[in-house]
Amino acid sequence: MEKDVYEAFIQAGDELAAENNVDKNAMEGIMEKLIYLFVTRI
């Protein structure tokens, strides 16, 4: 079964954390805000 959009945000956050050498949990929090922003800022 194809993973959902939420899981895509988590995966993107993990990859960005690794690529930018930042904390994975912090990036997860940023992804959560990005989800909110996709609905309320664009």
Next chain:
Amino acid sequence: MDIIKTKEEKFKRFTDVMTGKIPDRVPVLPNTETWIFHYAGISIKKAFAEDADLLFEAFKIFDKDVYTDGVLSISNTFPLNMSSKLGSGLYQVSDVGVQIHGSKGKNIEPNEYRELAKDPLKYFANVIIPKKLPIFKNSFENNVQTIKIAFQDFSEFGRYNAQAINRIENELGLPILVGTTNYISPDVVLDYLRDFVGISTDIKRYPEEVISTCEALYDWILRMFTSSNIPRNGKVIFSPLHLPTYLRPKDFEKFYFPFMKAYVEKVCVKMDYPIYFFMENDWTPYVDIMQDLPDTNNFIGLFEKGDLKFIKEKMKNKIMMMGGMPLSILSMGTKQECIDHAKKCLDELAPGGGYIFSTDKVLMSMNDARAENLIAVCEYIKENGKY
């Protein structure tokens, strides 16, 4: 005069108001938004998305002619480059302004409230985002890449704005007052989930669903906010309040005020962040209900309409007053009529402190105020607003 000292003196006028002190004079803070770019003759589209130096230039031209103690924000609120790559969003920018697509604020139906309330985060991600942005009806791998590109664009948007803000504050000595923006949850339902007709109907037909959804959204939004590292730099947290004055007072008391009160208690009183509410329309019918707000100086409201002297007196020790200068007079009146009204603002609203001079509405286009009128009232308050 030293630029940094100028900035600090101007900023202190606001922090004095919001800490219960009487400043040296009434702070001057017209809500000039995109009017600044029209006045400067600079394309909003280019200033917002192409060249941060152009954004700075607009404020430089404005600041040279119009006296203010600060500006609320640089007005570049929406990450336009990010949204253009994601597909057509709610907002569109042109050379003359940012427009809202009227039909794009409705993203759920009433039968979705219960599922949304169970887990707003996953409902936003898995249901609303693909519905709003069809680019996400794609493979998992493509979605991951889309999100990573969006993150880079959003980071660049933050850097772009930070560069402009830094120059405006440190080269012009003009403080930017709003630090960040946050929403009260019923306004999220109105603006981004159900639109005006939807929420107006839902309050009558599905009251429990509306409230439980607002509660779930409130908890989620506040958790995100409190886990963020919001700088303690005295800048205000801005919330535009859209829904309240479209509600009857008894509906306001039931559907909106509990969230507003909880927000003020948590963010403003317990966490000690200053907040700024744009209180659209006439709040006179709600002042009795709002007596239940906590006492604080840390909360400023821009009141658009109503008897502001009456509201200020009634909301004493609860909300600091901002506003008073109608755009209708600034755009259509003579210079003397504008000065006469500015004098009335000082006479009625300045005594005792707790007042910031501002316009009643946001100035979006050049027609919203004659330049000579705006310049005249700002200068008048600067010269005559001393305590």
